[in-house]
Amino acid sequence: MATDSKTVQKIFGEVLRRLRTERGISQQDLALEADLDRTYISLLERGLRQPTLSTLIALAEAMGTDATLLVQHTTEQLDLQK
Template sequence: MPIRPKNAPKPGRPKGYSSLDEGIAKVFGKTAKAWRLNAGMSQEALALETGIERSYISRLERGLSQPTLLALLKLAKGLGCESWELLGPVEKVFKRRR
């Protein structure tokens, strides 16, 4: 078993750090909700179609969570769109910030 030097950083996320970017998450949520409503689907129907928990879909749409790559791909497939169509508005907001 390797021995870590005393000054080595601790593994994992630093205390108090969050990877959630609220602005980005909200833009993604609005986009995903618009696609879902345009498809005439309820959150429950989308959950059944994608195998994603309805509560997670709700959190995504409210901007309280960011999707994993797998969740993004499942959502796109369930909504009948491409993943880049869900990410397009998010990317525009992100590029304006930098």
């Protein structure tokens, strides 16, 4: 059974916030490095928006990680909820 979009957005946002804060990066700094608006980062972290593939890659690069790690952490958290 497929996971609904809102749940994916929420979990991805939690993963993004956790990884960002673990790296000591502010939303503003992440936005500047990823060439995004700070309010968009906030929307992502609150699970109100879902990133495109290019945005996902930009976020990962700005945090010095790989986009697959963001996806992996998200799917792991989704699996824990099942």
